[in-house]
Amino acid sequence: MMEITEGSHAVAEAVKFCRPQVIAAYPITPQTHIVEALAEYVANCELDAEYITVENEFSALSACIGASAAGSRTYSATTSQGLALMFEVCFNVAGMRLPIVMSIANRALGAPLSIWNDQQDSISLRDSGWLQFYAEDNQEATDLHYIAYRVAEESSVLLPAFVCFDGFILSHTYEPIDMLTQDDIDRFLPKYTPSERLDAADPISFGMYATPEYYHEFRYEMDRALKESKAIIHKAGKEFGQMFGRDYSAMVEGYRLEDAETAIVALGSICGTTKDAIDEMRDEGKKVGLLKIRVFRPFPTEDVAKALLHVKRVAVLDKNISLGAKGAVTLEVKDALYNSGIPVKGYIIGLGGRDVRKKDIKEIVALVEKGQGDMFYGLRTEVL
């Protein structure tokens, strides 16, 4: 049923439908309303879960490790410095192959202190072994949680997942969403039944010591599982589409891309504004299209290459910067199109909450047509 609700609350409701058994979260800044709403569900007995408030995000995710290893479906949410504080734990979660799902309401990292949106937080954890989904709108932000649990808990995957949605731009936005029901999700998402779990009667340790003879292979196995999860994402996304009408089988999605000469590549909420800008440019006769990347880890290299092989030029929008190099998405797209001869230019945009408008998208298209790029877009040179 369509209802109008705030992004954070919609995500909290979606998480409730996933029936997490343990939720651990740090409830103070930079937290969103998600965990506040979940705490209410638990207090009102609408959700049968153990809710653990802890002293910081490091502990939040550490508590999730214990709970997940004990066999519970486990959830947390954070953003920005909170995620940065989880850095070490994120690697442990992935290495122990625990399918924890975490919502990231993307925000900038300090210093300087910023409470506003960009995607530096989750992008900075791209090498940690977590799957990374990015939502364009709040509909996707809710739906991707169901998909994330399905994929993460699959026995051939057993890796954790971030569901990323832009802080404020989505998390604090009221908009209409088709909310599914508990019955719907019970049909889509089976109970989590791990093959191994912590059990005092049958002891086992997670994440033991790996000497140089083994560590290399452990990392290889994680990489392989992440790459092979592409097929699982496809299957789960397709099944979701068959059940509820919204197909998430593709990891990338084209918009007016079939005959495009200039392609814009982006992830997250910026795709919406970009689509509006593309419609206006199309009306002016410009052949522009969008390739939206929904899954950043595993990176859909082949899908990106296939979708872009016919275009003349590519402009990649990055709400992050690998300082001293380029935007993370740009680097991946350049890799995907290596040897194709198609010029790929990157544009750093919207850092720390800088608003991105249709006119900015149009200016970026004009820049890539002139071959100018690999730059910070829209710098206020008067303050430099």
Next chain:
Amino acid sequence: MRELRIHGRGGQGSVTAAELIAIAAFEGGVFAQAFPAFGVERRGAPVQAFVRFDDKIIRKRSQVYEPDYIIVQDSTLIKDVNVFQGVKKGGIVIVNTERVPDFKVPEGVKLITIDATSIALKAIGLPITNTSLMGAFAAATGEIKFSALEHALNHRFPKELAINNIEAARQAYDRVKGAA
């Protein structure tokens, strides 16, 4: 697409106003989107909130630069912030003030002033003007029905608070309707 920009100060309920207007508009059968633009997190600091209305799904996520409607919760903001910037010709500006306006809105823009603070103080007992201004907005623009606003307020606030806020909204609504 029509767009509304609300100017207020932290604590005056600008964000809540945007949310409730969007909820009421959605009940009226249009797509709506409401979101805030926070400045520094501090009570009294200038805050903006935005609402979009359209017959189709709204994909645009940038802030509102050329609004059809503007609500100014606190007329003292007019000195500090260019609150009328970008307003469209034929647009409507609603300003909370008890005085005869000593400011000018751009040409071709309709100005409605209302003493929302007095209405709020009488009906709610607090100088929180957002619900009165929502009533004024409903009357001035027709984007939302008063009954839908009433539902939204009933849904958001506990019973007595809802009754008082609906009363504030109704007084402002009647005043603007009466003046038209």
Next chain:
Amino acid sequence: MALAVGCRARPGKSRDNKTGSWRVFKPVFDREKCTQCGLCMTLCPEGCVHETEEGFVAPDYTYCKGCGICAEECPGTAIAMKQEEK
């Protein structure tokens, strides 16, 4: 041996590693002087000091590395470290 997913392991692996062969000095327990306070059992890093059937304490030389902590911590002088002939 195939890798266990998530580097998971059953307990008891240290039993396979018979660390007694590392020893140079061997703790020798004097029953006459021992008050059976149990401190050596608590403090042995290998956990190899145990209570015998007769009610005395003794190290398990299969695992005892000869670190000497028991001798150092014994409140009396019941444990002496003696070089082993191999």
